[in-house]
Amino acid sequence: MGGSQSTRKVTVDNENAIQVSQEALDRIQSQLSAKQSEPAQPPPQYAPPPQYAPPPSYDQRRQADYASEEAYWARRIENLKRAHEKINSGMLLEYQKTLKEANELFELTQSDKVATKLPPCQEEKAKVLECYSTNPNKSLSCSVLVNEFNDCVCKSRVAAVTASS
Incomplete structure (x- = not known):
């Protein structure tokens, strides 16, 4: 069906064609040449529409x-x-x-x-220090005094705990 091209030809005769006078053609051409000879101007700026003023x-x-x-x-x-x-x-x-x-x-x-108060067991402490200074190379000879000092410290700790509670 649509496989072959149409062989028909259409011709239109325009009987109502507009005739333009030579003067009109000259005037149009002079306006075109005047526009072309003018320096290029930047396109006019687009002005935004006026703002809506609320009532x-x-x-x-x-x-x-x-x-x-x-x-x-x-x-x-x-x-x-x-x-x-x-x-x-x-x-x-x-x-x-x-x-x-x-x-x-x-x-x-x-x-x-x-x-x-002074710290407890000051006397025992002094005895131990004196023993160590008199026997610098025989520290085991002061063991009895050291044990007495240790007992005194333990007793004073127990006394302090029982007094505070």
């Missing part, structure tokens, strides 16, 4: 929204300030209470005579 009621509504937002945030900030003041006052009270307790404990330890 005045929109601005008023926007200002009212802005004012309500400002009021909301001001209230929120004030509430947060009050909450922080409560927290800070509570922390200050706790700090003062703890400081008072610490000072009381410190005064107790200062008034206790344990802090001002």
Whole structure:
């Protein structure tokens, strides 16, 4: 069906053709040559369409929204300030209470005579040191004194533990 080409020919006779006078042709050619002889100008800039101006009621509504937002945030900030003041006052009270307790404990330890006492077993310690200095090469001869010093230290530890509890 569509395998062969058509052999028909169509011809159109235009009886209504427009006749252009020689003067019109000359005028068109002079305008074209004038355009070509002018220096190339940059194409005109595209101007954006004018911006849509909202009605005045929109601005008023926007200002009212802005004012309500400002009021909301001001209230929120004030509430947060009050909450922080409560927290800070509570922390200050706790700090003062703890400081008072610490000072009381410190005064107790200062008034206790344990802090001002000399370390226990000073006599036994002096005897051991004297024995070592008189017998520098015979340290085993001081073993009896060392055992006495050790017993004294153990007794003082037990006494300190029982006194504190």
